[in-house]
Amino acid sequence: MTTFYQAVRVRKELSMNIKAQVIEIAQKARAAAAGLARCSAEQKNRALAEMAQELLQQKDMLKKENARDLAAARLTGLAAAMIDRLTLKDSTIEAMAAGLEEVAALPDPVGKVTSMWRRPNGLLVGRMRIPLGVIGIIYESRPNVTADAAALCLKSGNAVILRGGSEAIHSNRAIADILQGVLRKQALPEAAIQLIPITDRKAVSEMLKLEEYIDVIIPRGGEELIRAVVQQSKIPVIKHYKGVCHIFVDTGADFGMAENICLNAKTQRPGVCNALETLLVHQDAATQFLPGAAAKLQAAGVALRGCEKARALAPGMEPATEDDWYREYLELVLAVRVVRDMDEAIAHIEKYGSLHTEAIITRDYHNAQRFLNEVNSSTVLVNASTRFSDGFELGLGAEIGISTTKLHAFGPMGLEELTTSKFIIYGDGQVRT
Amino acid sequence: MTTFYQAVRVRKELSMNIKAQVIEIAQKARAAAAGLARCSAEQKNRALAEMAQELLQQKDMLKKENARDLAAARLTGLAAAMIDRLTLKDSTIEAMAAGLEEVAALPDPVGKVTSMWRRPNGLLVGRMRIPLGVIGIIYESRPNVTADAAALCLKSGNAVILRGGSEAIHSNRAIADILQGVLRKQALPEAAIQLIPITDRKAVSEMLKLEEYIDVIIPRGGEELIRAVVQQSKIPVIKHYKGVCHIFVDTGADFGMAENICLNAKTQRPGVCNALETLLVHQDAATQFLPGAAAKLQAAGVALRGCEKARALAPGMEPATEDDWYREYLELVLAVRVVRDMDEAIAHIEKYGSLHTEAIITRDYHNAQRFLNEVNSSTVLVNASTRFSDGFELGLGAEIGISTTKLHAFGPMGLEELTTSKFIIYGDGQVRT
Numbered sequence: 001m002t003t004f005y006q007a008v009r010v011r012k013e014l015s016m017n018i019k020a021q022v023i024e025i026a027q028k029a030r031a032a033a034a035g036l037a038r039c040s041a042e043q044k045n046r047a048l049a050e051m052a053q054e055l056l057q058q059k060d061m062l063k064k065e066n067a068r069d070l071a072a073a074r075l076t077g078l079a080a081a082m083i084d085r086l087t088l089k090d091s092t093i094e095a096m097a098a099g100l101e102e103v104a105a106l107p108d109p110v111g112k113v114t115s116m117w118r119r120p121n122g123l124l125v126g127r128m129r130i131p132l133g134v135i136g137i138i139y140e141s142r143p144n145v146t147a148d149a150a151a152l153c154l155k156s157g158n159a160v161i162l163r164g165g166s167e168a169i170h171s172n173r174a175i176a177d178i179l180q181g182v183l184r185k186q187a188l189p190e191a192a193i194q195l196i197p198i199t200d201r202k203a204v205s206e207m208l209k210l211e212e213y214i215d216v217i218i219p220r221g222g223e224e225l226i227r228a229v230v231q232q233s234k235i236p237v238i239k240h241y242k243g244v245c246h247i248f249v250d251t252g253a254d255f256g257m258a259e260n261i262c263l264n265a266k267t268q269r270p271g272v273c274n275a276l277e278t279l280l281v282h283q284d285a286a287t288q289f290l291p292g293a294a295a296k297l298q299a300a301g302v303a304l305r306g307c308e309k310a311r312a313l314a315p316g317m318e319p320a321t322e323d324d325w326y327r328e329y330l331e332l333v334l335a336v337r338v339v340r341d342m343d344e345a346i347a348h349i350e351k352y353g354s355l356h357t358e359a360i361i362t363r364d365y366h367n368a369q370r371f372l373n374e375v376n377s378s379t380v381l382v383n384a385s386t387r388f389s390d391g392f393e394l395g396l397g398a399e400i401g402i403s404t405t406k407l408h409a410f411g412p413m414g415l416e417e418l419t420t421s422k423f424i425i426y427g428d429g430q431v432r433t
Numbered sequence: 434m435t436t437f438y439q440a441v442r443v444r445k446e447l448s449m450n451i452k453a454q455v456i457e458i459a460q461k462a463r464a465a466a467a468g469l470a471r472c473s474a475e476q477k478n479r480a481l482a483e484m485a486q487e488l489l490q491q492k493d494m495l496k497k498e499n500a501r502d503l504a505a506a507r508l509t510g511l512a513a514a515m516i517d518r519l520t521l522k523d524s525t526i527e528a529m530a531a532g533l534e535e536v537a538a539l540p541d542p543v544g545k546v547t548s549m550w551r552r553p554n555g556l557l558v559g560r561m562r563i564p565l566g567v568i569g570i571i572y573e574s575r576p577n578v579t580a581d582a583a584a585l586c587l588k589s590g591n592a593v594i595l596r597g598g599s600e601a602i603h604s605n606r607a608i609a610d611i612l613q614g615v616l617r618k619q620a621l622p623e624a625a626i627q628l629i630p631i632t633d634r635k636a637v638s639e640m641l642k643l644e645e646y647i648d649v650i651i652p653r654g655g656e657e658l659i660r661a662v663v664q665q666s667k668i669p670v671i672k673h674y675k676g677v678c679h680i681f682v683d684t685g686a687d688f689g690m691a692e693n694i695c696l697n698a699k700t701q702r703p704g705v706c707n708a709l710e711t712l713l714v715h716q717d718a719a720t721q722f723l724p725g726a727a728a729k730l731q732a733a734g735v736a737l738r739g740c741e742k743a744r745a746l747a748p749g750m751e752p753a754t755e756d757d758w759y760r761e762y763l764e765l766v767l768a769v770r771v772v773r774d775m776d777e778a779i780a781h782i783e784k785y786g787s788l789h790t791e792a793i794i795t796r797d798y799h800n801a802q803r804f805l806n807e808v809n810s811s812t813v814l815v816n817a818s819t820r821f822s823d824g825f826e827l828g829l830g831a832e833i834g835i836s837t838t839k840l841h842a843f844g845p846m847g848l849e850e851l852t853t854s855k856f857i858i859y860g861d862g863q864v865r866t
Binding site: 034037038111117119123125128130131132133215216236254257260261263264265268350368372373374376377378379380381382383384385387388389393394395405406407408409410411412420421422423424425426427428429430431432 | 467470471544550552556558561563564565566648649669687690693694696697698701783801805806807809810811812813814815816817818820821822826827828838839840841842843844845853854855856857858859860861862863864865866
């Protein structure tokens with residue numbers, strides 16, 4: 001029995017230890033955030049440029065550390081696709097470094113006065129962007145997220161606490177060490193970039209309790225990871241669970257364009273959240289459009305699941321079940337439904353959609369405007385592929401994630417979405433009467 | 434024992450019943466939100482104008498219902514100040530009606546395209562404001578909040594679920610009935626304004642679980658109410674716990690102006706969150722400024738609690754304890770501290786402040802700019818009273834509340850803060866390569 005009690009005690013101590021470590025990291029981040037908020041864009045850009053250089057110079061060390069993760073991954077039998085995402089090659093490291101330089105080249109959102117107005121009593125009132133404070137990033141497998149996320153947080157003046165997957169712990173630690181080393185060398189707050197070096201899941205649970213030190217949590221990964229984070233977090237979480245993206249092909253659309261866009265949206269990269277999952281076709285367009293489009297999609301390897309009307313028009317479609325309309329396939333499968341009109345298309349999107357991205361293909365001016373106005377997903381397009389729902393493609397310069405909840409940010413998030421605004425007021429002795 | 438089990442069963446049924454009722458209200462709100470989001474500003478303004486008329490026409494009914502609340506309040510021995518806040522007089526009802534008309538006159542934030550830009554591939558990308566969806570307001574005693582909050586939510590295209598205090602249930606119900614009646618008459622979604630008619634606290638607990646139907650909770654009331662809401666809520670809460678507002682009087686400030694502003698900030702309305710709570714005085718200004726300012730504040734009935742240096746300069750100050758620096762007095766009490774320089778003032782604000790509102794009184798250009806840039810509270814002023822930290826005073830046209838958390842909104846919140854932005858994209862057949 002002694003050994004049992006000993007084991008319980010050891011476990012308890014370990015667990016206390018994890019809690020204490022995570023709290024210490026969070027407190028350091030909070031302190032670093034205040035200092036970082038005051039750094040100039042020049043200081044931050046200089047650090048980002050040197051971080052890029054250091055990553056390139058320490059390629060061999062990074063690959064050596066990465067090899068330790070890869071060896072462990074092979075032992076535990078991680079899937080080939082996962083191992084691929086975990087691997088740091090010369091080209092991955094070069095892309096990481098280039099990414100840091102791109103972030104350095106972006107405009108600094110901090111300190112920007114977005115508007116300013118004069119009050120009748122002479123007060124000059126403005127809104128100035130400031131950092132959010134401390135951002136927690138929880139992510140899986142890809143070690144490059146460590147550098148990407150750290151760079152975006154640094155540039156926007158936020159301290160970051162990174163918690164990557166246990167399968168990438170050596171790689172993530174090596175990258176974070178390099179970034180932190182540059183902060184130290186340049187006399188910037190070192191704790192502005194910290195990685196939680198604990199692979200125990202308890203570290204995440206403890207982190208999600210620290211609302212007094214961490215301002216926002218951004219999880220990056222599959223739906224399961226995100227749901228687990230939301231479930232536990234006392235801190236606000238910016239998230240999207242999934243992207244059930246729709247294209248509605250209107251009657252009288254340019255069918256060649258519609259076909260081209262549907263193919264691109266479904267097949268260009270089917271595993272991502274802005275890929276097409278459900279195709280809605282106006283009943284007056286279906287006879288002319290569907291047979292050809294279905295054949296092209298099938299020729300591209302897409303398995304189709306259709307409603308009865310769709311199946312009557314195009315051969316080789318499995319019947320779609322109610323469940324299919326909610327599905328984010330993330331592979332070469334597409335649900336197809338013939339709808340009576342745009343009202344039915346919008347109602348379908350409202351019922352089954354995920355507030356991510358929807359497009360209409362139309363030649364009709366009124367329908368285009370109505371779709372843009374009435375569909376309240378985070379990204380709504382006319383005559384363009386859903387694949388454009390992306391921070392880089394929309395011109396934000398970067399993307400830290402996509403939000404499908406409406407509070408704070410909705411849709412792809414760039415640097416500005418990592419800031420908030422305070423009111424600044426220039427007075428001349430005004431008092432309230 | 435039978436009666437015991439019966440009582441348990443009745444209680445359980447009642448409780449199930451509350452849960453079911455609250456869920457039904459929330460589902461109706463969600464459905465109404467979709468319809469309301471599409472209403473034009475004209476439709477919403479017409480409804481607001483008629484609501485104002487109806488409130489005036491039904492004054493007698495409102496006062497009769499209010500009398501029921503007042504009678505119950507007197508029976509339970511509610512404090513006189515609370516009874517005063519609960520009372521609907523002709524003038525209160527007229528002010529409510531005028532408030533609705535003012536909201537009608539404000540610009541509609543919904544549908545506004547805040548920016549638009551062209552991408553290299555020709556895509557035209559813009560951001561359009563849309564309603565948040567369903568807003569839950571939890572508040573205390575003042576029945577006019579029912580009309581005010583409903584009007585702001587309606588104007589910004591959001592469905593609202595109102596949950597006022599049990600002491601005002603008859604008044605709130607009467608007001609909400611009038612507003613809902615107008616929605617019905619004008620064929621707007623009736624469930625866009627709903628009041629939870631259940632006084633049992635369980636109704637709030639159930640409401641705070643419904644994250645799938647309610648997008649945000651805004652509590653309005655004392656710190657205790659707000660903490661209870663945050664503790665229970667699965668839905669994001671926009672809140673401020675308290676306002677520990679500071680004024681820093683710099684060396685070389687216009688001491689007449691400084692005195693005037695401190696008096697205004699502390700005494701004009703001491704019970705509100707933007708009133709002054711701690712005065713920080715530069716040590717080089719203290720000898721000249723403090724004795725006179727302290728005497729004027731004391732003459733205005735303010736009890737002072739000072740650090741040792743402050744007490745040495747001005748008579749009649751109680752010693753301030755560590756606890757005083759954290760206090761939001763909400764009455765005629767002021768903490769006073771002499772600081773070495775602006776660094777110490779900013780450090781004090783960072784340590785003890787509540788991120789609400791801070792002001793500097795200075796003649797120094799550099800110090801003014803530095804204070805505005807480095808103090809990251811939600812409202813930061815130069816040479817003006819902290820009492821201006823208010824949606825109306827800052828020119829937002831309205832105020833639904835104040836946020837001291839940085840996510841989504843920070844500082845006084847107007848109509849725009851009840852919206853989010855979606856991306857709208859005009860394309861011409863673009864696909865991703």
